[in-house]
Amino acid sequence: MNPEAPPLDNVGWLARSLAAVWHPCTQMRHHAAKGEDALPLIPICRGEGAWLYDFEGNRYLDGISSWWVNLFGHANPRINAALKSQLETLEHVMLAGFTHPPAVELAERLRALTDGVLGHAFYASDGASATEIALKMSFHYWKNRGKTQKNRFLCLSGGYHGETAGALGVTDVALFREAYAPLTRAAAIVPCPDARLASANETAADVARRAAQSLEARLAAESGSIAAFILEPLVQGAAGMVMYDPEYLRLARALCNRYQVHLICDEIAVGCGRTGTFFAHEQADIRPDLLCLSKGISGGYLPLSIVLCRDEIFQGFYDEAIVRGFLHSHSYTGNPLACRAALATLDIFAQDDVLNANRDRAHKLHAAFAPVFRHEKVRHPRQRGMILAFDVIRDDPAFPRRFYRAALENALLARPLGNTIYLMPPYILDDAEIAHLGNAVYKALTAAIT
Numbered sequence: 001m002n003p004e005a006p007p008l009d010n011v012g013w014l015a016r017s018l019a020a021v022w023h024p025c026t027q028m029r030h031h032a033a034k035g036e037d038a039l040p041l042i043p044i045c046r047g048e049g050a051w052l053y054d055f056e057g058n059r060y061l062d063g064i065s066s067w068w069v070n071l072f073g074h075a076n077p078r079i080n081a082a083l084k085s086q087l088e089t090l091e092h093v094m095l096a097g098f099t100h101p102p103a104v105e106l107a108e109r110l111r112a113l114t115d116g117v118l119g120h121a122f123y124a125s126d127g128a129s130a131t132e133i134a135l136k137m138s139f140h141y142w143k144n145r146g147k148t149q150k151n152r153f154l155c156l157s158g159g160y161h162g163e164t165a166g167a168l169g170v171t172d173v174a175l176f177r178e179a180y181a182p183l184t185r186a187a188a189i190v191p192c193p194d195a196r197l198a199s200a201n202e203t204a205a206d207v208a209r210r211a212a213q214s215l216e217a218r219l220a221a222e223s224g225s226i227a228a229f230i231l232e233p234l235v236q237g238a239a240g241m242v243m244y245d246p247e248y249l250r251l252a253r254a255l256c257n258r259y260q261v262h263l264i265c266d267e268i269a270v271g272c273g274r275t276g277t278f279f280a281h282e283q284a285d286i287r288p289d290l291l292c293l294s295k296g297i298s299g300g301y302l303p304l305s306i307v308l309c310r311d312e313i314f315q316g317f318y319d320e321a322i323v324r325g326f327l328h329s330h331s332y333t334g335n336p337l338a339c340r341a342a343l344a345t346l347d348i349f350a351q352d353d354v355l356n357a358n359r360d361r362a363h364k365l366h367a368a369f370a371p372v373f374r375h376e377k378v379r380h381p382r383q384r385g386m387i388l389a390f391d392v393i394r395d396d397p398a399f400p401r402r403f404y405r406a407a408l409e410n411a412l413l414a415r416p417l418g419n420t421i422y423l424m425p426p427y428i429l430d431d432a433e434i435a436h437l438g439n440a441v442y443k444a445l446t447a448a449i450t
């Protein structure tokens with residue numbers, strides 16, 4: 001008997017985690033709280049498909065793809081096999097001065113997915129870094145062109161682009177922004193074309209046109225000092241799954257062209273098929289100048305982010321002088337294992353015709369949520385592809401945690417964003433799992449509202 005053997009139950013791991021691990025975006029004291037304020041911490045021993053299992057045999061349907069990253073389930077046999085073979089070949093090599101097949105193949109395949117428009121891939125490890133890279137790249141491009149005064153950024157109200165200091169500057173989530181305001185350089189904010197703002201005789205496209213007028217006024221006045229406009233196409237995730245009409249993207253694209261400002265599409269959350277097309281911006285028939293990808297691109301396996309850019313931007317750095325080159329690197333830039341996971345993920349998209357299959361899945365999801373959407377406390381039910389959300393009329397601050405606990409008790413992982421409840425499941429749910437999702441949300445809602 002080994003007295004040091006790790007405890008095999010939830011309670012043991014829970015205690016050790018609370019003592020040693022500082023959990024992200026969490027008031028740690030809530031994990032110790034009881035009653036209304038309690039926030040359970042669940043030790044997970046394994047995952048399989050859409051399910052997570054704890055140490056006591058309870059299972060939870062991963063309704064939010066483990067923070068929006070997991071596309072094809074946990075322990076996916078195809079991604080596992082690709083990673084095992086990569087592991088036997090090359091685990092890592094620095095990408096400065098060296099290159100390797102997974103980084104090259106992934107860049108080529110992403111270029112093809114943008115019809116060749118975004119032909120150069122810059123690698124990093126997480127979403128916030130991709131934002132930092134896109135902002136720096138835009139600024140430095142204009143600087144190389146002699147337009148040094150273009151050193152500010154524009155973002156949408158409610159936009160979220162990550163939590164490092166630079167990314168926080170273009171993030172308009174009050175909680176984050178206010179806590180660290182003195183550390184950031186705040187971007188200018190233009191109104192979000194939130195479809196919920198439509199008045200009785202307005203469409204979502206009308207709201208988009210109205211918001212675009214504000215954008216135009218801002219650009220007309222300040223484009224000389226603005227390098228780029230960054231937005232989350234179609235759905236603002238962290239703001240509470242705020243959805244808007246593609247018309248806004250079309251107008252924003254035209255205005256950015258007219259006023260010579262880069263358009264950065266942050267598809268970290270909405271890319272990789274989440275909204276129904278592989279890239280969300282495709283639904284507006286546009287291409288950005290810079291595109292940020294992360295989260296789902298590695299299938300939810302490994303940290304990886306990518307910034308894709310147009311050839312014109314790349315050429316703006318092509319020079320003898322080192323200082324005119326792009327000055328940015330991370331130790332794990334272009335990690336071969338992460339790139340291999342991404343290639344395996346793209347293989348699944350191609351081999352299983354995932355976008356088509358998801359159309360069917362999205363219809364079934366919608367049907368499974370009909371009873372939830374009819375609930376008297378539910379407002380603004382909305383869906384875009386594999387994102388489903390609604391707001392709950394409820395003003396007590398304990399509601400989100402109460403819902404979260406009730407969902408767990410109904411074998412579902414779903415973390416509300418304030419009073420917005422959303423589902424962002426992996427693209428593998430079968431009919432029974434879709435029904436479970438709808439039922440569990442309905443039960444959790446009923447339990448949390450009383």
Ligand SMILES: *Cc1c(COP(=O)(O)O)cnc(C)c1O
Pocket residue numbers: 126127128129131160161162163232237238266267268269270294295
């Ligand atoms: C999650 C997210 C980020 C930040 O990615 P991290 O990997 O968490 O740093 C940036 N933008 C959007 C739209 C996101 O959803």
